[in-house]
Amino acid sequence: MRFIFKTHYDQDLVLFKHAGARWSYGALAVILLLAPWLLSEYLLSQLAFICIYGIIGLGLMLLSGYTGQVSLGHAAFLAVGAYTHALLVGAGWPFVLSLAVAGTLSAAAGVIVGLPALRVKGIYLAIATMAFGFIVEEILARWESVTGGNSGKQVGPPEFFGVKLTSTAEFYYLCLVIAVLATLGVLNLLRSPIGRAWVAIRDSEVSAQSMGISLARYKTIAFAVSAFLAGIAGALYAHKLRFLTPEQFTIIQSIELLLMIVIGGLGSVHGAFFGAAFLISLPQAIVWLRDYLPDSVANATGLQPMIFGLILIVFILFEPFGIYGRWFKIRTYFQLFPFYRRGLFRRQRAFQKSERLK
Amino acid sequence: MQLLQILLSGIAQGCIYGLIALGFVLIYKATETVNFAQGELMMLGAFIGLLGFAGWGWPLAAAVLLAVVVMALAGVAVERAVLRPILGQPAFAIVMVTIGLGFVARGAVTMVPNVGTETFALEVPYRFSTVTAGGVVIGVAQIVVIAVTALLCAVLYALFRYTRIGIAMQASSQNQLAAYYMGIPVKRLNGIVWGLSAAVAAIAGLLLAPITFVHVNMGFIGLKAFPAAVVGGFGSLPGAIVGGLVIGLAESLAGFYLPEGFKDVAPYVVVLVMLWLKPNGLFGETARKKV
Amino acid sequence: MSGALFEAEGLSLHFGGVKAVNGVSFSVRAGEIFTLIGPNGAGKTTVFNLISRIYQPSAGTMRFNGQDLLAVAPHRVASLGIARTFQNIELFENATVLANLLIGRHTHRTTTFAQELLFTPAARASEREFRYRVEQVIEFLDLAHYRDTMVAGLPYGVRKVVELARALAIGPKLLLLDEPSSGLNVEETEGMAFWMSDIKHDLGITVLMVEHDMSLVGRVSDRVLAMNQGEVIALGTPAEVQSHSAVIEAYLGTAVMAVEAAY
Numbered sequence: 001m002r003f004i005f006k007t008h009y010d011q012d013l014v015l016f017k018h019a020g021a022r023w024s025y026g027a028l029a030v031i032l033l034l035a036p037w038l039l040s041e042y043l044l045s046q047l048a049f050i051c052i053y054g055i056i057g058l059g060l061m062l063l064s065g066y067t068g069q070v071s072l073g074h075a076a077f078l079a080v081g082a083y084t085h086a087l088l089v090g091a092g093w094p095f096v097l098s099l100a101v102a103g104t105l106s107a108a109a110g111v112i113v114g115l116p117a118l119r120v121k122g123i124y125l126a127i128a129t130m131a132f133g134f135i136v137e138e139i140l141a142r143w144e145s146v147t148g149g150n151s152g153k154q155v156g157p158p159e160f161f162g163v164k165l166t167s168t169a170e171f172y173y174l175c176l177v178i179a180v181l182a183t184l185g186v187l188n189l190l191r192s193p194i195g196r197a198w199v200a201i202r203d204s205e206v207s208a209q210s211m212g213i214s215l216a217r218y219k220t221i222a223f224a225v226s227a228f229l230a231g232i233a234g235a236l237y238a239h240k241l242r243f244l245t246p247e248q249f250t251i252i253q254s255i256e257l258l259l260m261i262v263i264g265g266l267g268s269v270h271g272a273f274f275g276a277a278f279l280i281s282l283p284q285a286i287v288w289l290r291d292y293l294p295d296s297v298a299n300a301t302g303l304q305p306m307i308f309g310l311i312l313i314v315f316i317l318f319e320p321f322g323i324y325g326r327w328f329k330i331r332t333y334f335q336l337f338p339f340y341r342r343g344l345f346r347r348q349r350a351f352q353k354s355e356r357l358k
Numbered sequence: 359m360q361l362l363q364i365l366l367s368g369i370a371q372g373c374i375y376g377l378i379a380l381g382f383v384l385i386y387k388a389t390e391t392v393n394f395a396q397g398e399l400m401m402l403g404a405f406i407g408l409l410g411f412a413g414w415g416w417p418l419a420a421a422v423l424l425a426v427v428v429m430a431l432a433g434v435a436v437e438r439a440v441l442r443p444i445l446g447q448p449a450f451a452i453v454m455v456t457i458g459l460g461f462v463a464r465g466a467v468t469m470v471p472n473v474g475t476e477t478f479a480l481e482v483p484y485r486f487s488t489v490t491a492g493g494v495v496i497g498v499a500q501i502v503v504i505a506v507t508a509l510l511c512a513v514l515y516a517l518f519r520y521t522r523i524g525i526a527m528q529a530s531s532q533n534q535l536a537a538y539y540m541g542i543p544v545k546r547l548n549g550i551v552w553g554l555s556a557a558v559a560a561i562a563g564l565l566l567a568p569i570t571f572v573h574v575n576m577g578f579i580g581l582k583a584f585p586a587a588v589v590g591g592f593g594s595l596p597g598a599i600v601g602g603l604v605i606g607l608a609e610s611l612a613g614f615y616l617p618e619g620f621k622d623v624a625p626y627v628v629v630l631v632m633l634w635l636k637p638n639g640l641f642g643e644t645a646r647k648k649v
Numbered sequence: 650m651s652g653a654l655f656e657a658e659g660l661s662l663h664f665g666g667v668k669a670v671n672g673v674s675f676s677v678r679a680g681e682i683f684t685l686i687g688p689n690g691a692g693k694t695t696v697f698n699l700i701s702r703i704y705q706p707s708a709g710t711m712r713f714n715g716q717d718l719l720a721v722a723p724h725r726v727a728s729l730g731i732a733r734t735f736q737n738i739e740l741f742e743n744a745t746v747l748a749n750l751l752i753g754r755h756t757h758r759t760t761t762f763a764q765e766l767l768f769t770p771a772a773r774a775s776e777r778e779f780r781y782r783v784e785q786v787i788e789f790l791d792l793a794h795y796r797d798t799m800v801a802g803l804p805y806g807v808r809k810v811v812e813l814a815r816a817l818a819i820g821p822k823l824l825l826l827d828e829p830s831s832g833l834n835v836e837e838t839e840g841m842a843f844w845m846s847d848i849k850h851d852l853g854i855t856v857l858m859v860e861h862d863m864s865l866v867g868r869v870s871d872r873v874l875a876m877n878q879g880e881v882i883a884l885g886t887p888a889e890v891q892s893h894s895a896v897i898e899a900y901l902g903t904a905v906m907a908v909e910a911a912y
Binding site: 064070116119120122123124126127128130131132134135138141142206251255258259262266301302303304305306307308309310311312313316317320 | 386392440443444447449450451453454455457458459460461462463464465466467468469474475574581584585587588592619622623625626627629630633634637638639649
């Protein structure tokens with residue numbers, strides 16, 4: 001909670017608000033660039049996964065966190081992107097073009113899924129998106145000629161002008177670059193009229209309309225951008241896993257994505273990446289934890305979902321601002337030391353208001 | 359006659375969906391929360407009934423009562439422990455908590471040694487018996503489902519029509535602060551609603567158990583009950599049952615007349631069509647903010 | 650009337666059997682402050698909602714600047730130059746005051762999606778321009794102190810002012826104010842009266858408002874329209890309307906007339 005003396009409007013516009021931020025992000029950038037030399041191969045591949053999930057998280061954050069449109073079928077966009085890309089590179093298309101088409105097709109799917117959003121809200125929209133998710137999953141399984149159905153589809157490594165990126169480090173850099181570009185793009189949108197229009201739609205639709213914001217247009221754009229990001233993430237996902245099956249894109253995956261942004265911190269770009277890091281590291285933590293648990297618990301198939309569920313509940317009960325929220329509070333504590341007060345971030349006690357009448 | 363058979367099985371399945379949807383709508387009407395763990399509550403109810411009936415050898419009626427009472431108490435406990443502290447947070451957060459509860463319930467059941475990962479049959483006396491009427495073979499289990507659903511609906515209808523609880527619940531879901539001011543014991547009411555909803559889920563689970571099996575992933579049927587609740591109009595109790603019947607029939611007919619795979623997506627296609635035609639469901643009300 | 654900025658002819662809205670607005674006709678001249686008064690339920694806010702195109706009228710026409718309003722979609726009303734405030738404040742709660750006002754500037758957006766995505770110098774210049782205009786409104790209404798505060802944490806009186814500021818940020822020709830002084834104390838109402846006068850004289854914006862505070866109405870209005878039960882009962886200067894018998898009857902009932910007759 002630094003107090004910055006502002007003398008120019010630009011200081012409110014820039015991404016790095018003060019010199020300290022530039023240093024910290026600079027250091028982060030250096031660490032990320034040097035990662036192949038600092039981390040083991042396994043950790044590096046996990047970091048690539050974090051980048052991929054971070055991109056999806058950005059999209060979902062944008063849609064659900066900033067525009068307030070619930071999406072319970074987001075895995076469907078991931079699937080569209082993954083399969084489209086797999087098909088196109090399999091047919092010999094260049095990587096970048098295939099990536100663009102995969103993203104665009106996902107965006108188109110996003111526009112279609114977003115159509116109900118123009119008429120319904122809240123739980124109805126959530127169920128509509130969930131319905132789309134199931135339908136896409138079924139199509140993937142049935143359309144065997146294109147997707148290989150339940151027997152799956154193989155995907156080769158990414159290829160640029162004939163050069164295959166087979167090593168973990170090369171693939172990691174690819175994911176990192178795309179993640180950084182995606183983050184910059186999203187941050188730019190959020191500090192522009194579009195981003196503000198999205199927030200307006202979330203907070204009061206009637207008001208937003210009277211400010212000249214076309215609800216239909218901006219909701220559609222939100223769905224499209226969100227799906228586009230999921231689509232390109234899906235393409236990278238396809239390369240990472242090398243093998244696609246419909247079971248990788250079920251409602252459970254959609255719920256895990258939502259879990260990711262809620263635990264990460266709803267409504268912040270940092271939250272998407274914190275959430276991604278959480279989602280990727282949790283299975284590892286559970287594997288480690290297994291050694292310390294009694295047999296029946298450790299070997300239960302339901303251990304992972306159960307721990308996910310417990311952590312989700314704990315976070316929502318005790319830290320509704322998510323991991324990023326907790327991080328922010330800790331940082332503020334040190335910045336304001338010893339003047340930090342617990343009440344600084346206390347939410348005003350709210351009573352439940354009907355969201356049907358929003 | 360085959361058509362009648364299909365219709366009947368669709369209606370019976372639809373009643374199960376309707377009962378689960380009823381649980382959703384009960385909670386939604388009172389607290390405007392959607393309980394994504396309803397299917398898991400159903401699964402737990404079925405397991406408890408199994409425990410009483412097959413595990414401890416109790417008579418069926420006692421096992422049913424055990425399941426209903428335990429689940430009702432569990433519902434109240436869940437509301438008290440997990441949901442009450444987060445009231446006031448956006449609906450999205452509360453939905454995520456219920457999803458988390460569902461995960462926890464599923465996971466916890468798999469940890470019970472020897473039981474969690476197995477599939478069991480609830481050996482009720484009428485499990486395989488059938489009745490033949492006019493050339494149509496009807497499973498007694500299906501008749502029991504339909505009859506119990508109808509009875510339960512009548513009881514709940516009377517509860518909401520002739521008592522003040524129904525109005526109190528609606529009031530607290532629309533504006534909690536005002537409800538408090540009017541002297542409505544909002545927290546206690548929420549607890550009662552969750553208990554009631556869990557009990558309904560337990561009954562649904564016990565009705566379903568003889569037809570399918572009792573296993574830890576039984577709750578996924580709950581996901582099909584969502585389209586049922588939406589079709590009927592989230593917020594309408596008769597709508598939940600009607601929605602369930604629509605979905606059950608759609609599924610049954612799709613399974614027979616359409617190629618393989620359509621049966622599974624039928625509920626979802628129906629719900630999308632319904633949202634296109636009537637955005638608030640069959641019996642839902644269009645609430646609009648007055649500015 | 651060709652000099653009118655806004656005119657409504659035979660405006661009606663029926664909800665089933667209820668005639669919320671019935672055959673309302675009036676015109677607002679450019680640069681004037683025109684007030685709608687009437688008891689609760691008279692249909693004043695409904696008229697506003699009709700003008701903002703939130704409701705579709707059952708009958709009648711509306712013209713703004715010569716343009717037929719009925720052909721305009723709700724989200725296009727602001728770009729025509731009509732801004733409004735809401736009776737029960739409809740601010741964006743989870744945003745700062747500055748963000749709320751910047752959203753008000755939306756109709757002046759000239760950048761495309763691509764420009765915003767890449768945050769080109771054009772987008773940056775546009776943002777600076779928005780900020781400049783919004784700062785003018787902040788200065789006009791003394792909101793500098795609250796610029797970076799979340800709306801959710803603001804007291805009611807300040808929210809009312811932010812609501813007004815947001816409407817001004819649109820840069821409107823016609824400002825619809827729905828009960829601007831409701832919930833405000835005497836000092837705040839005084840402030841509101843001065844601001845309204847400034848809006849008319851310094852900014853040249855036409856104001857159409859709904860108001861219950863008769864002293865405020867008398868002070869700032871050029872013309873007043875009295876409504877009751879969806880219909881127009883009087884139109885004229887504040888003094889004319891306030892002494893009109895039908896208006897007195899609507900507000901106070903016929904007993905007053907009988908008492909006056911007895912004397």
